[in-house]
Amino acid sequence: MAGTELYGSEQEPARGGDGDAWARVRSRLKAELGDEVFSCWFAGMNLEAIENGTVTQSVPSRFLKSWISTYYRDKLTALWQAESGQVRKIEVVVRTAARSRTDAVVEAAPKLPLRAVSPRADEPRGEAKVIRPASFAAAAPAPATTSAIEDAASPLDSRFTLGTFVEGASNRFALAAARQLAEGPRASGVSFNPLFVHAAVGLGKTHLLQAIANEIREKRPEVKVLYLTAEQFMYRFVQALQSNSAIAFKDALRGIDVLLIDDVQFLHGKQLQQEFCHTVNSLIDGARQVVVAADRPPIELETLDERVRSRLAGGLLVEIGAPDAALRRAIVERRIEIARLQHPNFTVPEEVSDYIVRNIATSGRDLEGAVTRLLGHNQLTGAPISLAMAEVTLKDLIRGTDQRKVKIEDIQRVVAKHYNVSKQDLLSSRRTRSIVWPRQIAMFLAKTLTLRSLPEIGRRFGGRDHTTVLHAVRKVEGLVATDEALAQDIEILRRMLDN
Numbered sequence: 222m223a224g225t226e227l228y229g230s231e232q233e234p235a236r237g238g239d240g241d242a243w244a245r246v247r248s249r250l251k252a253e254l255g256d257e258v259f260s261c262w263f264a265g266m267n268l269e270a271i272e273n274g275t276v277t278q279s280v281p282s283r284f285l286k287s288w289i290s291t292y293y294r295d296k297l298t299a300l301w302q303a304e305s306g307q308v309r310k311i312e313v314v315v316r317t318a319a320r321s322r323t324d325a326v327v328e329a330a331p332k333l334p335l336r337a338v339s340p341r342a343d344e345p346r347g348e349a350k351v352i353r354p355a356s357f358a359a360a361a362p363a364p365a366t367t368s369a370i371e372d373a374a375s376p377l378d379s380r381f382t383l384g385t386f387v388e389g390a391s392n393r394f395a396l397a398a399a400r401q402l403a404e405g406p407r408a409s410g411v412s413f414n415p416l417f418v419h420a421a422v423g424l425g426k427t428h429l430l431q432a433i434a435n436e437i438r439e440k441r442p443e444v445k446v447l448y449l450t451a452e453q454f455m456y457r458f459v460q461a462l463q464s465n466s467a468i469a470f471k472d473a474l475r476g477i478d479v480l481l482i483d484d485v486q487f488l489h490g491k492q493l494q495q496e497f498c499h500t501v502n503s504l505i506d507g508a509r510q511v512v513v514a515a516d517r518p519p520i521e522l523e524t525l526d527e528r529v530r531s532r533l534a535g536g537l538l539v540e541i542g543a544p545d546a547a548l549r550r551a552i553v554e555r556r557i558e559i560a561r562l563q564h565p566n567f568t569v570p571e572e573v574s575d576y577i578v579r580n581i582a583t584s585g586r587d588l589e590g591a592v593t594r595l596l597g598h599n600q601l602t603g604a605p606i607s608l609a610m611a612e613v614t615l616k617d618l619i620r621g622t623d624q625r626k627v628k629i630e631d632i633q634r635v636v637a638k639h640y641n642v643s644k645q646d647l648l649s650s651r652r653t654r655s656i657v658w659p660r661q662i663a664m665f666l667a668k669t670l671t672l673r674s675l676p677e678i679g680r681r682f683g684g685r686d687h688t689t690v691l692h693a694v695r696k697v698e699g700l701v702a703t704d705e706a707l708a709q710d711i712e713i714l715r716r717m718l719d720n
């Protein structure tokens with residue numbers, strides 16, 4: 222048990238020693254949880270290493286890490302401890318960041334409290350959302366009637382309304398579609414179905430979806446509307462399977478008039494995707510409305526089954542883009558107004574608002590978070606808001622935003638120089654290795670350091686197809702995890718782009 226073996230991919234057979242132990246833990250997990258639950262959460266889990274009493278296991282997404290850590294850590298720890306008394310803790314890491322120091326350590330320790338409400342604007346940035354409504358805490362399976370499903374829906378944040386959503390050029394189309402849906406089908410019937418809203422983090426997808434639900438509840442209470450995150454959809458489904466109430470659950474879901482599913486990029490598991498697809502199909506066939514949100518367009522939802530992707534792509538696709546300066550200013554001003562309702566003395570000089578608008582360019586969440594921080598600082602210290610104070614208080618928010626301002630042209634220039642090729646080579650159709658490799662690295666950096674989509678990156682690299690970019694990203698991502706020299710090279714390039 223003392224040795225360290227690495228199992229880079231799920232397909233690799235477990236070999237002796239640690240591999241055998243993992244194979245036994247896997248089969249016990251499967252026996253205890255059942256095939257469906259096991260394949261939903263654990264099929265993609267690999268053993269990375271066993272060292273000094275710590276078992277390191279990797280999963281392909283932050284959502285899975287979070288989910289397994291929350292719901293299955295005790296079971297996993299107990300099964301490993303049954304294999305060897307030397308095991309003290311289980312570390313779950315995300316595969317692409319397998320060596321990240323910030324990854325959670327799952328110890329045989331008391332559980333952390335779970336959030337019972339939606340995350341707020343001022344919560345830490347970039348964390349995968351794990352919302353667990355209070356009703357999910359009960360061990361007893363919920364009866365799968367329509368009203369039980371509605372009761373178990375994600376709590377809606379009453380601040381998220383169409384009225385509080387600030388309109389700008391980048392979200393006008395999405396807001397118009399949301400308004401029309403909230404008003405109800407026109408005489409001509411449902412006009413676009415499903416509505417698929419996609420945007421980078423913090424640009425208002427959840428706000429818009431919940432606003433549709435809030436508006437319908439208020440104006441048309443007879444309409445059955447259900448808002449669920451993809452993770453809650455999965456959780457409810459697995460719960461229904463475990464309590465043999467899957468059929469009733471499906472029937473109840475299909476009785477919903479407007480189904481809103483958020484963060485669909487987190488939908489995992491073959492059967493769950495099939496069920497999701499059936500649900501979407503039957504709702505649409507029955508002229509019920511489906512609204513889906515994700516952090517990327519359907520074509521880029523690589524973990525989703527092809528059928529699900531094409532179903533989602535078959536309706537109206539709306540992107541919320543990065544906010545322009547006018548929209549950023551309007552969001553900041555609205556947030557200040559809201560803060561002043563409770564703290565009438567809260568005053569933000571114009572030069573500070575300008576500073577926020579100029580420097581936080583990509584996310585509504587960050588803009589709101591900036592105002593919240595200034596307010597907190599002001600209330601705690603009593604110091605008036607000044608530019609110098611804002612520069613210090615908002616330093617990390619602004620640094621984080623800077624990273625996202627990297628341009629594709631800069632990446633191409635820096636990579637070309639580093640690998641001693643020309644920028645034209647990177648954009649050309651030449652396929653010699655000395656050019657293909659830097660091109661793939663540049664595509665990887667473009668995907669990880671900018672908010673550009675795969676098709677757009679493809680276009681910017683000499684009109685290549687998005688699958689070529691995807692291949693490059695996956696290849697470099699896979700190698701970075703195992704090749705230290707390459708990881709260092711990438712880090713150097715990142716730092717050069719940071720300056």
Ligand SMILES: Nc1ncnc2c1ncn2[C@@H]1O[C@H](COP(=O)(O)OP(=O)(O)OP(=O)(O)O)[C@@H](O)[C@H]1O
Nearest residue numbers: 342385386387421422423424425426427428585586
């Ligand atoms: N146009 C806007 N008007 C008002 N508030 C906005 C707007 N865009 C974003 N926000 C605010 O920014 C915060 C983050 O928005 P939201 O949670 O909806 O983003 P998201 O796109 O769902 O992000 P994620 O991908 O992280 O889930 C919320 O508090 C939301 O109210």
